[in-house]
Amino acid sequence: xxxxxxxxxxxxxxxxxxxxxxxxxxxxxxxxxxxxxxxxxxxxxxxxxxxxxxxxxxxxxxxxxxxxxxxxxxxxxxxxxxxxxxxxxxxxxxxxxxxxxxxxxxxxxxxxxxxxxxxxxxxxxxxxxxxxxxxxxxxxxxxxxxxxxxxxxxxxxxxxxxxxxxxxxxxxxxxxxxxxxxxxxxxxxxxxxxxxxxxxxxxxxxxxxxxxxxxxxxxxxxxxxxxxxxxxxxxxxxxxxxxxxxxxxxxxxxxxxxxxxxxxxxxxxxxxxxxxxxxxxxxxxxxxxxxxxxxxxxxxxxxxxxxxxxxxxxxxxxxxxxxxxxxxxxxxxxxxxxxxxxxxxxxxxxxxxxxxxxxxxxxxxxxxxxxxxx
Ligand SMILES: [Zn+2]
Numbered sequence: 001x002x003x004x005x006x007x008x009x010x011x012x013x014x015x016x017x018x019x020x021x022x023x024x025x026x027x028x029x030x031x032x033x034x035x036x037x038x039x040x041x042x043x044x045x046x047x048x049x050x051x052x053x054x055x056x057x058x059x060x061x062x063x064x065x066x067x068x069x070x071x072x073x074x075x076x077x078x079x080x081x082x083x084x085x086x087x088x089x090x091x092x093x094x095x096x097x098x099x100x101x102x103x104x105x106x107x108x109x110x111x112x113x114x115x116x117x118x119x120x121x122x123x124x125x126x127x128x129x130x131x132x133x134x135x136x137x138x139x140x141x142x143x144x145x146x147x148x149x150x151x152x153x154x155x156x157x158x159x160x161x162x163x164x165x166x167x168x169x170x171x172x173x174x175x176x177x178x179x180x181x182x183x184x185x186x187x188x189x190x191x192x193x194x195x196x197x198x199x200x201x202x203x204x205x206x207x208x209x210x211x212x213x214x215x216x217x218x219x220x221x222x223x224x225x226x227x228x229x230x231x232x233x234x235x236x237x238x239x240x241x242x243x244x245x246x247x248x249x250x251x252x253x254x255x256x257x258x259x260x261x262x263x264x265x266x267x268x269x270x271x272x273x274x275x276x277x278x279x280x281x282x283x284x285x286x287x288x289x290x291x292x293x294x295x296x297x298x299x300x301x302x303x304x305x306x307x308x309x310x311x312x313x314x315x316x317x318x319x320x321x322x323x324x325x326x327x328x329x330x331x332x333x334x335x336x337x338x339x340x341x342x343x344x345x346x347x348x349x350x351x352x353x354x355x356x357x358x359x360x361x362x363x364x365x366x367x368x369x370x371x372x373x374x
Contacts, residue, residue, distance in 0.1 A: 001121050002360045008353050011113035012096070015105040018085045021139040022053035024078035028136075031078075034116065035060045035134070038123050045151035051139045057146045059154045060134040062119060069130025069371040070297075073157035074118075074363055075323055075334075076111035076164055077140035081345045097350035106341040106351040111163030112136065114339070114356055118363035129367045133157045137323055140164075144287055147326035159298040160334040161366060162324040169358040170311030171338030172302045174293065176318035176325055177222070177250040178257050179286040184268060186232075188277040190241035200239025201277050203232055207243050210271035214264055223251035224319065225260055252289050252317065287321040290328035298333040301373060305365035311358065337362065 017027045032042045040060040047056040058078075064071070084102040091097075098104050115134060122129055133155065137146035165173055186207050191200030207230065216225050225248065232243030247264060251257035265281055272279040292299050294315065306313035318336065327334040340355020 001125065001364065002117060002357050003121075004353065004357050007113060007117040007356050007360055010116060011109060011356055012089060014109040014113055015089065016087055018083050018087070019078050019080055019105070020083040021079040021142040021145075022051060024053060024138045025055035027078050028055050028058050031116070031136070032058060035119070038062070038119055040119070040134070043154055045154060047138060047146050047149035047151070050149040051145040053139050055138055057138055057150050058134070058136040059151070060136065061156070062123070062129070062132040064129060064131045065126070066128040066130060066371055069128075070159070070373060071131035071133070071157045072367070072370045073133035073135050073155065073160040074115045075135040075137065075160055075162045075327070076108045076115055077137045077146065077323065078112070079139055079141050080105045081107065081141045094353045095350055096353065098347060100347050102347055103345070104349040104351070106349055107344040108140070108164050108341070110341040110351045110356060111339050111359070114359035115163060115363055117360040118367070121360070121364055122367055127364065127368060129371045131156065132367060135160065140323055144321060144323055144326050147323040152330060155332065157332065160324075160327055160332055161298070161302060162322055162327070162334060162336045163339050163359060163363075164322050165318065165336050165338055166342055166344065167338050167340055167355060168312060169338050169340060169355050169362060170306040170313040171316050172299055172313060173318045173324070173336035173338070174299055174315050175252055175291040176289060176321050176336070177252045178254060178289040179248060179250045179321055180257060180261050181284045181286055182247045182249070182261070182264060183282040183284065184245040184247065185280045186243045186245070186268075186272060186277055187280070188239070188241050188275065191239040193237045193239050197239055200241070201275050202239050203243040203277060204240045206271050206275045206277045206279075207245055209274065210268045213271070214267045215260070219260055220256065222253045223249070223256045223260055225249040225264065250319070252291070254289065287325040288329045290325060292333060292335055296333055297373070298335050301366055301369045302335055302337060305362060305369045308365050308369070309358070309361055311362065
Protein backbone atom coordinates (compact mmCIF):
# COMPACT_ATOMS: atom_id res chain seq x y z
CA UNK A 1 0.00 0.00 0.00
CA UNK A 2 2.89 2.33 0.83
CA UNK A 3 4.37 3.90 -2.32
CA UNK A 4 8.08 3.31 -1.72
CA UNK A 5 9.36 5.60 -4.46
CA UNK A 6 6.99 8.43 -3.59
CA UNK A 7 7.99 8.17 0.08
CA UNK A 8 11.72 8.07 -0.71
CA UNK A 9 11.30 11.05 -3.03
CA UNK A 10 9.48 13.06 -0.39
CA UNK A 11 12.11 12.21 2.23
CA UNK A 12 14.97 13.28 -0.05
CA UNK A 13 13.14 16.47 -1.07
CA UNK A 14 12.72 17.34 2.61
CA UNK A 15 16.37 16.60 3.45
CA UNK A 16 17.49 18.88 0.61
CA UNK A 17 15.74 21.84 2.23
CA UNK A 18 18.11 23.33 4.81
CA UNK A 19 16.17 23.81 8.07
CA UNK A 20 18.24 24.53 11.15
CA UNK A 21 16.23 25.55 14.22
CA UNK A 22 14.40 28.89 13.89
CA UNK A 23 14.63 28.70 10.06
CA UNK A 24 11.94 26.14 9.25
CA UNK A 25 9.53 28.34 7.24
CA UNK A 26 11.01 27.36 3.88
CA UNK A 27 10.00 23.73 4.47
CA UNK A 28 6.68 24.49 6.17
CA UNK A 29 5.77 26.47 3.03
CA UNK A 30 6.37 23.32 0.96
CA UNK A 31 4.64 20.80 3.24
CA UNK A 32 1.50 22.77 4.14
CA UNK A 33 0.03 22.88 0.59
CA UNK A 34 0.69 19.15 0.20
CA UNK A 35 -1.31 18.42 3.35
CA UNK A 36 -4.08 20.80 2.32
CA UNK A 37 -4.32 19.01 -1.01
CA UNK A 38 -4.98 15.80 0.93
CA UNK A 39 -7.91 17.41 2.75
CA UNK A 40 -6.19 18.41 5.99
CA UNK A 41 -6.97 21.73 7.64
CA UNK A 42 -3.71 23.48 8.42
CA UNK A 43 -3.00 26.14 11.03
CA UNK A 44 0.34 27.68 11.89
CA UNK A 45 0.44 28.75 15.51
CA UNK A 46 2.34 31.75 16.84
CA UNK A 47 5.05 29.78 18.67
CA UNK A 48 7.70 31.75 16.81
CA UNK A 49 6.83 34.84 18.86
CA UNK A 50 8.49 32.95 21.72
CA UNK A 51 11.02 30.79 19.86
CA UNK A 52 12.45 33.67 17.84
CA UNK A 53 12.08 31.59 14.69
CA UNK A 54 10.67 32.45 11.28
CA UNK A 55 7.64 30.17 11.61
CA UNK A 56 5.31 28.59 14.14
CA UNK A 57 4.31 24.95 14.51
CA UNK A 58 2.12 23.44 11.79
CA UNK A 59 -0.99 21.74 13.15
CA UNK A 60 -2.81 19.78 10.45
CA UNK A 61 -6.10 18.01 11.04
CA UNK A 62 -7.70 15.24 9.00
CA UNK A 63 -11.37 14.96 10.00
CA UNK A 64 -12.68 11.54 11.02
CA UNK A 65 -14.49 9.46 8.41
CA UNK A 66 -15.76 7.13 11.11
CA UNK A 67 -17.82 8.41 14.04
CA UNK A 68 -16.78 7.70 17.60
CA UNK A 69 -13.18 6.71 16.89
CA UNK A 70 -10.42 7.89 19.22
CA UNK A 71 -8.76 11.11 17.98
CA UNK A 72 -4.97 10.74 17.81
CA UNK A 73 -1.97 12.74 16.68
CA UNK A 74 1.33 11.97 15.04
CA UNK A 75 4.25 14.33 15.57
CA UNK A 76 7.72 15.07 14.25
CA UNK A 77 9.88 18.18 14.01
CA UNK A 78 10.97 20.31 11.04
CA UNK A 79 14.33 21.53 12.35
CA UNK A 80 17.63 19.67 12.15
CA UNK A 81 20.43 19.69 14.73
CA UNK A 82 22.68 21.77 12.46
CA UNK A 83 22.47 23.32 8.98
CA UNK A 84 23.24 21.23 5.87
CA UNK A 85 23.07 23.70 2.97
CA UNK A 86 25.47 21.72 0.78
CA UNK A 87 23.96 18.30 1.35
CA UNK A 88 25.28 15.53 -0.91
CA UNK A 89 23.16 12.39 -0.70
CA UNK A 90 24.62 8.93 -1.27
CA UNK A 91 22.30 5.93 -1.69
CA UNK A 92 23.77 2.42 -1.55
CA UNK A 93 21.73 -0.76 -1.31
CA UNK A 94 18.76 1.19 -0.03
CA UNK A 95 20.77 2.98 2.66
CA UNK A 96 20.54 6.79 2.44
CA UNK A 97 23.45 8.75 3.91
CA UNK A 98 25.57 11.83 3.14
CA UNK A 99 29.09 12.05 1.75
CA UNK A 100 30.24 12.49 5.35
CA UNK A 101 30.56 16.29 5.27
CA UNK A 102 27.17 17.10 6.82
CA UNK A 103 24.21 15.66 8.66
CA UNK A 104 21.45 14.08 6.56
CA UNK A 105 18.42 15.38 8.46
CA UNK A 106 16.77 11.97 8.98
CA UNK A 107 16.28 13.39 12.49
CA UNK A 108 13.48 14.16 12.08
CA UNK A 109 12.55 14.07 8.40
CA UNK A 110 12.79 10.30 8.68
CA UNK A 111 9.81 10.62 11.01
CA UNK A 112 7.90 13.28 9.10
CA UNK A 113 8.05 11.81 5.58
CA UNK A 114 6.51 8.46 6.68
CA UNK A 115 3.73 10.33 8.54
CA UNK A 116 2.83 12.27 5.39
CA UNK A 117 3.00 9.18 3.15
CA UNK A 118 0.77 7.33 5.64
CA UNK A 119 -1.82 10.11 5.55
CA UNK A 120 -1.73 9.93 1.73
CA UNK A 121 -2.36 6.20 1.84
CA UNK A 122 -5.17 6.59 4.38
CA UNK A 123 -6.97 9.20 2.26
CA UNK A 124 -6.32 7.49 -1.10
CA UNK A 125 -7.71 4.19 0.15
CA UNK A 126 -10.46 5.69 2.25
CA UNK A 127 -9.28 3.71 5.27
CA UNK A 128 -11.67 4.15 8.22
CA UNK A 129 -10.13 6.43 10.85
CA UNK A 130 -10.91 8.82 13.65
CA UNK A 131 -9.67 12.40 13.62
CA UNK A 132 -5.94 12.46 12.92
CA UNK A 133 -3.83 15.48 13.78
CA UNK A 134 -0.26 16.11 12.72
CA UNK A 135 1.69 18.23 15.20
CA UNK A 136 4.69 19.24 13.12
CA UNK A 137 6.90 21.27 15.41
CA UNK A 138 9.73 23.78 15.05
CA UNK A 139 12.90 24.36 17.09
CA UNK A 140 12.86 20.97 18.82
CA UNK A 141 16.62 20.66 18.78
CA UNK A 142 17.17 23.81 20.85
CA UNK A 143 15.18 22.75 23.90
CA UNK A 144 11.80 21.54 22.57
CA UNK A 145 10.93 25.22 22.08
CA UNK A 146 8.23 24.76 19.45
CA UNK A 147 6.37 22.17 21.54
CA UNK A 148 6.76 24.26 24.71
CA UNK A 149 4.99 27.14 22.96
CA UNK A 150 2.48 25.17 20.88
CA UNK A 151 -1.07 26.53 20.89
CA UNK A 152 -2.73 23.93 23.11
CA UNK A 153 -6.20 25.05 22.01
CA UNK A 154 -5.49 23.65 18.54
CA UNK A 155 -4.89 20.12 19.85
CA UNK A 156 -8.00 17.98 20.07
CA UNK A 157 -6.30 14.57 20.00
CA UNK A 158 -6.51 12.51 23.17
CA UNK A 159 -3.21 10.68 22.69
CA UNK A 160 -0.19 10.91 20.46
CA UNK A 161 2.79 9.28 18.79
CA UNK A 162 6.06 11.12 18.23
CA UNK A 163 8.25 9.64 15.48
CA UNK A 164 11.64 10.75 16.73
CA UNK A 165 14.01 8.03 17.88
CA UNK A 166 16.22 5.35 16.44
CA UNK A 167 15.51 1.79 15.30
CA UNK A 168 14.23 -0.82 15.30
CA UNK A 169 10.91 0.35 13.85
CA UNK A 170 8.36 -1.22 16.21
CA UNK A 171 10.09 -0.04 19.38
CA UNK A 172 8.04 2.10 21.76
CA UNK A 173 9.72 4.56 24.12
CA UNK A 174 7.56 4.74 27.26
CA UNK A 175 9.68 6.89 29.57
CA UNK A 176 12.23 9.71 29.33
CA UNK A 177 14.09 11.76 31.92
CA UNK A 178 13.60 15.20 33.38
CA UNK A 179 16.47 17.51 32.44
CA UNK A 180 17.90 20.53 34.24
CA UNK A 181 20.71 22.65 32.81
CA UNK A 182 23.00 24.74 35.00
CA UNK A 183 24.43 28.07 33.84
CA UNK A 184 27.32 28.67 36.22
CA UNK A 185 29.41 31.80 36.65
CA UNK A 186 32.47 31.67 38.95
CA UNK A 187 33.81 35.08 39.88
CA UNK A 188 37.32 35.34 41.33
CA UNK A 189 39.68 38.32 41.25
CA UNK A 190 42.15 39.38 38.55
CA UNK A 191 45.80 40.01 39.30
CA UNK A 192 49.06 40.02 37.42
CA UNK A 193 50.14 36.40 37.41
CA UNK A 194 53.83 37.25 37.55
CA UNK A 195 54.03 40.31 39.82
CA UNK A 196 51.41 39.64 42.48
CA UNK A 197 49.52 36.38 41.97
CA UNK A 198 48.67 36.25 45.69
CA UNK A 199 46.23 39.15 45.13
CA UNK A 200 44.23 37.14 42.61
CA UNK A 201 41.58 34.45 42.90
CA UNK A 202 41.65 32.08 39.95
CA UNK A 203 38.18 31.13 38.77
CA UNK A 204 39.83 28.35 36.77
CA UNK A 205 41.26 26.79 39.92
CA UNK A 206 37.86 27.03 41.58
CA UNK A 207 36.01 25.23 38.80
CA UNK A 208 38.79 22.65 38.53
CA UNK A 209 38.46 21.78 42.23
CA UNK A 210 34.67 21.68 42.02
CA UNK A 211 34.63 19.41 39.00
CA UNK A 212 37.23 17.11 40.54
CA UNK A 213 34.79 16.44 43.40
CA UNK A 214 31.65 16.33 41.28
CA UNK A 215 29.93 13.03 40.48
CA UNK A 216 29.54 13.10 36.69
CA UNK A 217 28.75 10.70 33.85
CA UNK A 218 26.41 7.85 34.68
CA UNK A 219 25.25 8.36 38.24
CA UNK A 220 22.85 5.39 38.28
CA UNK A 221 20.55 3.54 35.86
CA UNK A 222 18.17 6.52 35.71
CA UNK A 223 20.48 9.47 36.21
CA UNK A 224 23.31 11.14 34.26
CA UNK A 225 25.27 14.39 34.61
CA UNK A 226 27.78 16.25 32.46
CA UNK A 227 29.82 19.43 32.37
CA UNK A 228 29.73 20.36 28.70
CA UNK A 229 31.19 23.86 28.27
CA UNK A 230 33.88 25.81 30.11
CA UNK A 231 34.78 29.31 28.94
CA UNK A 232 37.15 31.79 30.54
CA UNK A 233 40.55 33.37 30.64
CA UNK A 234 42.35 35.92 28.44
CA UNK A 235 46.11 35.55 28.93
CA UNK A 236 48.64 33.42 30.77
CA UNK A 237 49.80 36.45 32.75
CA UNK A 238 46.37 37.21 34.24
CA UNK A 239 44.93 35.28 37.16
CA UNK A 240 41.59 34.36 35.57
CA UNK A 241 38.79 36.38 37.24
CA UNK A 242 35.77 34.72 35.65
CA UNK A 243 34.72 31.35 34.21
CA UNK A 244 31.38 30.50 32.65
CA UNK A 245 30.34 26.87 32.69
CA UNK A 246 27.34 24.96 31.32
CA UNK A 247 26.36 21.63 32.81
CA UNK A 248 23.33 19.39 32.87
CA UNK A 249 21.74 16.61 34.88
CA UNK A 250 19.00 14.21 33.83
CA UNK A 251 17.01 11.57 35.63
CA UNK A 252 13.84 9.59 35.16
CA UNK A 253 13.36 9.97 38.95
CA UNK A 254 12.54 13.47 40.15
CA UNK A 255 14.09 12.99 43.60
CA UNK A 256 17.35 11.64 42.15
CA UNK A 257 17.53 14.63 39.81
CA UNK A 258 17.05 17.08 42.65
CA UNK A 259 19.74 15.30 44.66
CA UNK A 260 22.20 15.36 41.78
CA UNK A 261 21.62 19.05 41.04
CA UNK A 262 21.98 19.86 44.74
CA UNK A 263 25.23 17.88 44.86
CA UNK A 264 26.60 19.85 41.90
CA UNK A 265 25.60 23.14 43.55
CA UNK A 266 27.16 22.11 46.88
CA UNK A 267 30.41 21.16 45.18
CA UNK A 268 30.56 24.52 43.42
CA UNK A 269 29.83 26.54 46.55
CA UNK A 270 32.32 24.53 48.59
CA UNK A 271 35.14 25.09 46.11
CA UNK A 272 34.26 28.77 45.75
CA UNK A 273 34.29 29.16 49.54
CA UNK A 274 37.74 27.59 49.82
CA UNK A 275 39.19 30.12 47.40
CA UNK A 276 37.11 33.13 48.45
CA UNK A 277 35.37 33.27 45.08
CA UNK A 278 31.65 33.66 44.42
CA UNK A 279 29.46 31.40 42.36
CA UNK A 280 26.18 32.12 40.65
CA UNK A 281 24.07 29.26 39.27
CA UNK A 282 20.95 29.59 37.14
CA UNK A 283 19.01 26.34 36.90
CA UNK A 284 16.83 25.94 33.81
CA UNK A 285 14.20 23.26 33.95
CA UNK A 286 14.16 21.97 30.36
CA UNK A 287 11.43 19.33 30.44
CA UNK A 288 9.67 16.85 32.73
CA UNK A 289 9.89 13.10 32.88
CA UNK A 290 6.98 10.82 31.98
CA UNK A 291 6.34 7.14 32.45
CA UNK A 292 3.75 5.13 30.58
CA UNK A 293 3.16 1.39 30.89
CA UNK A 294 2.11 -1.42 28.57
CA UNK A 295 -1.39 -0.96 29.93
CA UNK A 296 -1.70 2.62 28.75
CA UNK A 297 -3.93 2.75 25.69
CA UNK A 298 -1.39 4.75 23.68
CA UNK A 299 1.30 2.09 24.21
CA UNK A 300 -1.15 -0.75 23.64
CA UNK A 301 -2.28 0.73 20.30
CA UNK A 302 1.33 1.24 19.13
CA UNK A 303 2.33 -2.31 20.05
CA UNK A 304 -0.82 -3.94 18.65
CA UNK A 305 -0.26 -2.10 15.38
CA UNK A 306 3.41 -3.17 15.28
CA UNK A 307 2.48 -6.81 15.87
CA UNK A 308 -0.11 -6.63 13.07
CA UNK A 309 2.82 -5.90 10.73
CA UNK A 310 5.04 -8.58 12.29
CA UNK A 311 7.37 -5.86 13.53
CA UNK A 312 9.26 -6.85 16.61
CA UNK A 313 7.95 -4.55 19.32
CA UNK A 314 9.63 -3.81 22.61
CA UNK A 315 9.58 -1.08 25.21
CA UNK A 316 12.59 1.19 25.60
CA UNK A 317 13.64 3.82 28.15
CA UNK A 318 15.03 7.01 26.61
CA UNK A 319 18.08 8.85 27.91
CA UNK A 320 16.96 12.14 26.42
CA UNK A 321 13.87 14.25 26.08
CA UNK A 322 11.68 14.81 23.05
CA UNK A 323 8.49 16.69 22.25
CA UNK A 324 6.71 13.74 23.91
CA UNK A 325 7.90 15.06 27.29
CA UNK A 326 6.04 18.29 26.62
CA UNK A 327 2.85 16.64 25.32
CA UNK A 328 2.76 14.27 28.31
CA UNK A 329 3.23 17.24 30.64
CA UNK A 330 0.16 18.80 28.95
CA UNK A 331 -1.80 15.74 30.00
CA UNK A 332 -1.88 14.06 26.58
CA UNK A 333 -0.48 10.50 26.85
CA UNK A 334 2.25 10.33 24.19
CA UNK A 335 4.83 7.68 23.36
CA UNK A 336 7.81 7.84 21.01
CA UNK A 337 8.07 5.45 18.07
CA UNK A 338 11.33 3.95 16.83
CA UNK A 339 12.10 5.02 13.26
CA UNK A 340 15.00 4.21 10.92
CA UNK A 341 17.23 7.20 11.80
CA UNK A 342 20.73 6.06 12.80
CA UNK A 343 23.86 7.89 14.01
CA UNK A 344 21.82 11.05 14.52
CA UNK A 345 23.58 14.33 15.30
CA UNK A 346 26.67 13.09 13.38
CA UNK A 347 27.82 13.30 9.79
CA UNK A 348 27.41 9.51 9.57
CA UNK A 349 23.65 9.90 9.97
CA UNK A 350 21.76 7.47 7.74
CA UNK A 351 18.42 5.75 7.23
CA UNK A 352 17.34 2.69 5.24
CA UNK A 353 14.50 3.02 2.75
CA UNK A 354 13.00 -0.21 4.16
CA UNK A 355 12.70 1.55 7.53
CA UNK A 356 11.00 4.60 5.98
CA UNK A 357 8.45 2.20 4.49
CA UNK A 358 8.03 0.28 7.76
CA UNK A 359 7.45 3.53 9.66
CA UNK A 360 4.76 4.63 7.19
CA UNK A 361 3.11 1.20 7.44
CA UNK A 362 3.18 1.46 11.22
CA UNK A 363 1.49 4.88 11.16
CA UNK A 364 -1.29 3.52 8.93
CA UNK A 365 -1.67 0.49 11.22
CA UNK A 366 -1.85 2.70 14.34
CA UNK A 367 -4.61 4.78 12.73
CA UNK A 368 -6.52 1.56 11.99
CA UNK A 369 -6.07 0.07 15.46
CA UNK A 370 -7.04 3.37 17.11
CA UNK A 371 -10.19 3.57 14.96
CA UNK A 372 -11.21 0.08 16.06
CA UNK A 373 -10.41 0.54 19.73
CA UNK A 374 -13.10 3.18 20.24
ZN1 LIG B 1 14.74 14.61 16.65
